[in-house]
Amino acid sequence: MSVPVLPRGVRLHDDRVRNCKVLLGPERALILDESGTAILSAVDGARSIEQIAADLAQRYSAPLEAVRPDVTNFLADLAKRRLVDLV
Amino acid sequence: MSDIPAPFALLAELTHRCPLSCPYCSNPLEMVRGAQELPTEIWADVFAQAASLGVLQLHLSGGEPAARRDLPELVAAARAAGLYVNLITSGIGLTPARLDALEAAGLDHVQLSLQGVNAQSADKIGGYKGGFERKMSVAGLIAERGLALTINAVMHRTNLDDLPRMIEMARELGARRIEIACVQFYGWALKNRAALQPSRAQVDQAKAIVAAARADPAERLVIDFVPPDYYADYPKACMGGGWGSTGLNIAPDGTVLPCHAAQTMTHLQFPNVQTMPLREIWYGSAAFNAYRGDDWMPEPCRSCPRKAVDHGGCRCQALALTGDAAATDPVCRKSPDRAKVDALLAEGESATEAEWTYRMSPV
Ligand code: SF4
């Protein structure tokens, strides 16, 4: 089961000027929307993608079947850009 | 002031001193001497001002930033201000003890430049014997510590054919990312253009190599590629979002510029952090407002739909090649000066070996 982690050189930043969370990495600053913020805030190096999806589904009272693909695709895209490692 | 966006990045040229003397160095021809460099506390204050302006990423550059003895203190100050700290280095001067100190100070990322794929080519370009070997050992020290690493490969006529090996080396050195930047012709590079300008065949080949690597599902390296713009039909966008839109550049003596090549714009007065707050410089100074928006644009840019994309191209290039900083970037097919770029390209295709002038380090 895939566990997402932020590799060294990538971190979540609280941007108090723009009032949002930003994912900072090498030559990258991704301004996160609400869903991106929720997903990345749940990335702790212990929880799997499946667990994160389940947690978010519960928190937002949304069906897991709807949340899972969003979480998976978002993290897979970041993994391809090497802003997340899937271990 | 309300429609001027907050800046994202600050490039801090801590020093112009450097043990290398690359003939394409992005430092201005007139360099700042060591004695005029800003002291630690002013840089620390500037980093705090930048963060409160909205800057997220700080690039510590030079010259060779490791030539500053206070580098770890500067990194710590930037982290305390909340900035993401990237060190752009040749690696020379980074001992195990200094790397430990930088790591402890919270350095986020290292961008290590490679001048060539072996000692013979790299040391000739950098003008520093033994540099390649030192660099390889520094790369090992960075990997040992697990610091995030990008290999910065500066490519030109004499090394562009080594691109496949360059990419392979980035993988071997444990980099997660490689930035392949073809030399852009300003300052020193413009002086050495004849020797550095790649041929069209070389550029096409490089584009194909990059496209193939990116398409390979097994390729884990993130590849950023900046092709030379003389061969393009349209200019590159100035600073991504236009002049004074995304970032600022501070020279070793505290002079603030909209981009690193802007020193050539002698008709503008660039403010200094020692006499003006960074916020005022960003929003209010004449230099930062000079080419914001599109009121300054001549035709054909003014009525061109592409102006929202490239903002009329590079002001420094317009100045260097046409003598007028407000002209349409001559790389553009619509520019009345495009013939000047074509003439340079034609000259490049027929050139044989040309000697280059090494940059000199200030004292
Ligand atoms: S001489 Fe070379 S290594 Fe030194 S600052 Fe210039 S480009 Fe960088």
Ligand code: SF4
């Ligand atoms: S005319 Fe000006 S705005 Fe239009 S593509 Fe050329 S440089 Fe860009």
